[in-house]
Every structure is written in C-alpha cells, then in structure tokens.
Amino acid sequence: MTISANHEAPDEAPAMPGDGALAESLLKFGISVEDYMLPARHQIQMVTPDGVLVPLGEQGTQPGHEYPLPDDSELLAAYEQLVIGRRVNDQNSALVRQGRMAVYPSSHGQEACQVAAALCIADGDWMFPTYRDSVAIMARGIDPVQVMTLFRGDWHGGYNPHERNVGIQSTPLTTQLLHGVGVAHAAKLRGEKTVVLAMCGDGATSEGDFHEALNFAAVFKLPVIFFVQNNKYAISVPLAQQSAAPSLAHKAVGYGMPGERVDGNDLVALLAVLGRAVKLAREGSGPLLVEAHTYRMQAHTNADDATRYREDSEVAEWQAKDPLTRMKTYLTGKGVLSSEDETRIAGRAEAVAAQLRQGLGEDVTVDPQDLFRHVFSSPTPQLEKQSAMLADELAREEAAQ
C-alpha cells in the first residue's frame, strides 16, 4: 500500500505501508501511518515552566513520538543564543523607541523557537523566515545590523540570501514557504540532501500559499520542515478565529505528512523535536510540520496596541512560562550552566546589543541611483532615462544651494 489518495478507504486499520521513503522511516517506529502522521495527544514538553525535567514516562509521548534529550553542550550553546536573542529583541525595541528604526516585530517570548529554528539545520540547509524571525536569522550567523536593514528603512533586504542560505524576510504571509519548497525541489533533483526549514505564524496558516506549499512538498516528497510558531494571535485576531482544526499540527495529516506540536517555550523539547524532524527529512521521509505553542509577549509591532484585544492576566500567565528563566533554572540545576558561563554569555549578548546600537546609530547615506540599479540585471532604456532625470534634478538642487 502506498500513501496516496488513490486507494479506497480500508475496512480495517491500514497495514504498514509497503514502499516509499515515508514507509521506511515508519518502520523505525512500528506504528500505523495515521499514528505516525497525527501529532501526539499532548504537546511535547521536556522541561516544565519551573525548569524541571519532565520524567521520561510523563513527557506525554506515545510510540513514535519519543524524543531523546539533546546533549549538554548543545543545550549550553542554545542557551547562549537564547540570551542573545532576548537581548536583541529588547535592544531593537529600544532602538525603535529612539527613532533609530521604523518598526520592529519583536519575537520577545518566542526566542526558544527562534534559536531552535536556527540551530536545528546544517550549514548547507536553507531557512525561509518571516518578518518576525530576525533573531533566528542572526542566530544562523547573519550580521545583526544587516538583518535590521529592512526595519531601519534603507533597503528592503539587508543581507545576501546566498551567504548563509537564508531567504529574504518575507512579509506577504506564507509566500516564502513555496520558495522553500522550490529550493528543496531543485536540490532534490540534483541529488543534494538539503533540508529546508520554512517558517510562518499561526494566523498565516489560513493563507492559500500555506496549503499549496504543504501539498507541493508532500506530493514531491521534499525535505521541508514547516515550522509554525503559534503565538496565539495574528495581530489582533486569536487563533480560534483562524481555524477550527483540533490543532495546527493536525493540518499536516491531510497532506500526507506528519505533524507534531511542541511546547514552544521549552528550548529542550524544541531542539529534540526539530532535530528529529530534520534528521528524518534528510533521510528521505518527506516533509513534516512542527507547531510550537508560544506567546507573543509584546504587541504585534511597536505600532500596535495589544491592550485592545487581550487581557493583562493572559500575558502574566505566559510570563510565568518564559523560555529563558525555564532554561536557566534547568541548566543551572543540572550543573551545566555555571556562573562563569552566565557572565560570559551576558557579555556576548551585550556585545551584540552594542553592535546593534552602533550600527543603527550611524546615519546611513542612501544612494538615490540604487532605485534604478537593481530592478533588472541591467537597466532598461526607460529606467536609464528616469535615472538621468533624477540625477539632473539632484544636480540642480545642489547647484541652487
């Protein structure tokens, strides 16, 4: 039996699928296709909000949904990025208040997702982020000041996507998922084992391109991880008004791909779940969807007033589930994080913040001729004319001064 819509509904529980890459990975778990594709009954959580390791038997896992604990060095490195990510968010919000940036969609509260997204993929892999994923992009190694170019307003994109295989931050919701699908498809046709992590928010899952991307990835059996950060709101609209699905992870099964939900403020669980997803995808399982339950602690952007649509008590509830304090408590208790580590990490975070302050504190000089330079590989006669017109305008302005 193959996994396709081509066969009639079985009378009994389906047999193990006999062929296909997905089937192979299924054999590892000894469960039915449906059990494999459906998310576990509970979100995967490994460390409680109080920073205590959930005992293995109580992690809410089922057959096929067990995840090994990442090792200590991986956790410590991730924690460092977590601290840096929080510092970046706070620094950027401050820079917006000081007028050094036009707008900043902060991922404050979602830093565990950001860090895990960056760390779960390998160097040759690709990431396709949204406007909210600046921290993930920086954690992947792109220069922080370049990342902020979009929000500072001197160009629509500040980094070269080919430098670290990171798509340009996408604002039109879920359009970037299809680009991720295309990158994975091209790689697959050449026989390369490139994994793509394609990111979007909860509200964005209502968009048509979300559906098209999942379907294409599944039909062409592409190694794409769809990583949905469910931060409970799309600007002001709560998830209940976006979807009647039991969870966003459940959407995956309809496309023939597995979905999993994970505590998005639990960095340990995120690393475990995303890590396994990447491994499976690289081995040829086809696409997977991971939904992370998290919370947008601040307004949608600085231009938004979150008090108009949510209660302070709800925010306070999530404050208690903060990803940083949780990780800190856990790692300290485990003896992995020393006070020297803390000092070193705080220093690193401060250095990145200083880099942002300095980079964004400098006044950028924009070149008006850039308007025409990059529309096409070489400018058309029409653009050349317009470029000359602007140059002339500016020359006369200067002469008049």
Next chain:
Amino acid sequence: MSQTLTTPSAANGNVSAATAKAAAKVASSEEGPQSLTLAKAINTALVDAMHEDEAVIVFGEDVGTLGGVFRITDGLTKSFGDQRCFDTPLAESGIVGMAVGMAMNGMRPVVEMQFDAFAYPAFEQIVSHVAKMHNRTKGAVKLPMVIRIPYAGGIGGVEHHCDSSEAYYAHTAGLKVYAPATVADGYRMLREAIDSDDPVIFLEPKKLYWSKDLVDLQELREQHADNTRAGTSGEGRAAVARAGTDATLIAYGPSVPTALAAAAAAAEEGRSLEVIDVRSIVPFDDETVQASVRKTGRAVVIAEAHGFASVASEIVARVQEGCFHHLAAPIRRVTGFDVPYPAPKLEHYYLPGVDRILDAVDDLQWEDQP
C-alpha cells in the same frame, strides 16, 4: 521520479541518454525553410533550451504526459524524463512560488499557466516576489524564470479563457513582458526569455498557435548561438513588420496579423501603412516605434485588451511625448471595449478588426496633409 538530475559536468546515464535522444532528434530535423506552426516553434525552443542546459526545467498543469492543453510541451517528458518536465498539483501560486525557489537554487524554470485568467491565483507571487526579488536583494538573488501564458482571445473560448492580461504584468516593475506574433519570434523570443537572468512573462497569442510560416530552424539556432557567443540579441527590440510611409500601425501579439491585414487592405486603396511589431512590451523599444512615427506623422495603436489604462494607452502617451512635433493628427487607439471579455458569439464585435483599424486610419486628419 526515480533518478536525480546531475550537473552538466557529471551527467549520469539516464539523463544523458535522454539528452542524446533529444539531440539526435534535433539533428535529424529537416534543413532549410519549413512550414512550422507557432506552437511547434515554441515547443522546439523548449526542446533546444532543455537540451543545452540541464537547469532548464518545465512544469505546470497537464504539461507532462499530455504535453499541455495546447500541446506546447509535447514530447518533453518523453525526451527529457519526468524530472525535467512534470505535472504539478493544481495550484498556480504553488507553481510560480516553487519556480521562485528553484530559480534561487540554480534552476531555470519555465512554467506554464494553463490559460491567461488562471494565472491570477499566482498574482501575489508574481508581483510581490518574482518582480521584486532581484531589487530587494540588490541583485544577489537572480530569478531566471519564464512564466508562459497562452493569452488573449479570438478562439471562441468561454469565460476566463481569453483575457488579455498584459497590462497587469507590464505595470509591475521588475518583470519583462514578451508577446511574440510570428512563428520565428516564438522560437527566438522564448530562447531569449529562457536565457534572461530576469524573470519574463511570455505571452503566447493562443489564436496564433496554429498559424504557419516558413522558417529555417537551423538558421534560427545558429542566430541564437551567435548571439549567445557575442552577448548580443534582439532582446527588447521592436520590428518593422511591414514598411510604409503614410501612417504607422503599432501592434503586438495577436493584433499584429490584424494590423498587417489592415495595411494590405489600405495598400489597395493607395495608402501605405507601416506596421510595427512591438514584440517586447517590457523593455519597450521607443526608438524603433518613434522613428517610424516621426517618419509617417500618424499612428494607430492596436491591441485586444481593454483600452482604459492599457499598454496601448502607454504607447500613445510615449509616442505623443516623443513625437509631438512630427504628428499630423492625434494618435488613435483601436482596442477592445472596456467590458469583460465577451462570450464566443459576441467576441467579433469586441476584437479590433481590419475595418475598425481602417476607420481609425481614415480619421487621422488626412485633409491636413501638406
């Protein structure tokens, strides 16, 4: 999909066998001028481009086994395998969005939208990404992709199968928009489009798919190879489709044969009309168009699309700005009416025809002729 593609330097057995087969087919094709349809010319351009470059990938709806509803991709899957020409699920945004990603990652996708009006689901991808990626990345990301669209009417098609959608694309900065009108241009311009490092919207006048012309494929291939070597091409240039002295008819795509028919009819009445085939809407060849109008002093622009806020209007504006002192009469437009594309039994009222063009020519204030 069984095997994987290889880089040209390390061709694997499967793909190179298919490529060799295609090459053999190409070599055995007749030499010298032959009667060819526009459909076949476009198909041949695809075959040649796929043969030359393994990065050229064709996909869309029904383009694989069937060879496309207009058979433009006929034989590609058979010759090149189902990794290089394949069917996708029905989702135009998906097709274009996936092509963006593939183009970012080393491929040169050529995708087909089944019909003009069915490209609209892909509009966001086209406008927000295909057109802008190069600009927003300051050229770091190039999107060498072609979106082929069978377009315009005159085939008795039902609703949503006959739109002239060129203005949407031409209005969008960052897209090249080509509209071939001749069999030879079907070949030439598609090769140029595939070679282009910029994304191209390739508008194929579906009513001309089965029109024939004598073309020498070998010569076209050699021209293309020469242009590639020399780094020159006719890209972005308009053509004088018929020389004349009294007035200029400016047309593109499906309207070119209509303009030529009008010029032939006018000649019988003793009026010499020049016909300019715009070929490339973006970039637009002001030079060729305006040289003609400066010479004749009169112009009519012909297009199937609605006239309001149209490419035809843009051409009028440009000619007026560039040739005002050479004009003996206001420039006229003969376009579709500003109504939704009509049902088959009404389309002949809508489409610019020879008589309507000749009426417009008659209106060009000939009494003022010195």
